[in-house]
Amino acid sequence: MATTTYLSNPVVTINSVDLSDQCSAATLTRTVEALESTAFGSTSRVYTGGLENNELTCTLYMSYAASETYATLAALVGTQVTVSVQPTSGTESATNPKFILTGAYLEALPVMNASLGELSTIDITFQGGVYSADVTP
Numbered sequence: 001m002a003t004t005t006y007l008s009n010p011v012v013t014i015n016s017v018d019l020s021d022q023c024s025a026a027t028l029t030r031t032v033e034a035l036e037s038t039a040f041g042s043t044s045r046v047y048t049g050g051l052e053n054n055e056l057t058c059t060l061y062m063s064y065a066a067s068e069t070y071a072t073l074a075a076l077v078g079t080q081v082t083v084s085v086q087p088t089s090g091t092e093s094a095t096n097p098k099f100i101l102t103g104a105y106l107e108a109l110p111v112m113n114a115s116l117g118e119l120s121t122i123d124i125t126f127q128g129g130v131y132s133a134d135v136t137p
Helices: 069-076
Strands: 011-014 023-029 032-036 047-052 055-061 079-086 098-106 121-127 130-134
Touching: 011 069, 069 079
Parallel strands: none
Antiparallel strands: 011 079, 023 055, 032 047, 055 121, 079 098, 098 121, 098 130
């Protein structure tokens, strides 16, 4: 049984631009690739940690206004950026850490995703980058 929970209200920052007001979902996955190190005579497979291969996926409302989604992301395709997410909008702390990917790569940007009568959203994925968690304000 869960003893603590929180109401999600993340802060999403891409290259120092706060896009929280355009973001409806963010998932940061920290992955350390498994490298097999099984030796002769072993009776089961053995693994050791390899390179990190982190990923941040965001769902953003598409806006073409200045300083909004398209204007912020268009020039970042094919480049390395710094992205950060925080579980809630409160002060950074041990219970509200800021998770940072430095040098994450943005491979693709859907420039339009439209359906009649619906808010336009896009999903973007930042790949790789050096992971860190900052718990100090």
